[in-house]
Amino acid sequence: MNLEIEEIKQLRIAYIRKIGPYGEENYTTMKKIKTWAKDNNLFNDDLIILGIAEDNPAVTKPEECRYDTCAIIAEDYHVNDNAVSEGRIVGGRYAVFKVEHTAEAVQKAWSCIFEEISNHGCNMDGTRPIIERYKVGMVNSGYCEICVPIV
Template identity: 55%
Template sequence: MDAKIENIPSCTIAYMRQTGPYGTTNVNVQLMEKFKCWVKANHLFTDQSILLGIAQDNPAFVAPENCRYDACLVVPDDYRVNADGVKLGNIRGGRYAVFKVTHTVEAVQRAWGEVFLQLENEGFTLDETRPILERYTVELVNNHTCEICIPIK
């Protein structure tokens, strides 16, 4: 799996949050589907839309029932949310190692098991001050892929 290095700009996001274990249930998938319905109902989905999935907590240090997952949409800086359950936030930009992955449960789980070792082997250090992103664009989804974006120093 090859990584490309990309400078992802800082951005404003609209998001919905789920708290609970990662990966063992489909609640995060359900959250993303609910969020996509909100995005479409509010006419925010275009060919240039960028959806993000953000696991906010490291389950090695945070109890599974307290792990936070955000389903996000990059929005204009002046966007105002007028919906219950949708909040605004910001992502600080910087250098990321970007891995393109087939968008299946198996491929994404395999990628999560490999990306950190690959980064270490290539001499990169994880920047723990910024979130790891799962990025989805229309083009990626149409090609049954997504990107795992790991912040690096």
């Protein structure tokens, strides 16, 4: 698996939060942010959508787990939708894995990314969430990325 180290800057986001067990409903939330982006003329090959599991299901009850689907927005963009919140992603160093955009490939990646990070002499930064990054142009080519914060 290919790992690249990237410095991700602080990002401004528009997001929709789902609270409950991770799984199929995450896809529904992802569709909602895509629809919102299309309705607001933001959906193009440059759009970057993020999926962020805010909680570790090993220590957080499934019904309390938060999942945010986000669209990166410009600093001067104003969100005019009560169902969509505004926020920021903290920047920093990330181990970035390019993965085929299939359920099987993503699941396989999740099973080995932490070992790969360790093999590269890096340590995960538990103060920042892991980010699934979907660049529209990259997704159209069949890929997505998993970005793990590192120190």
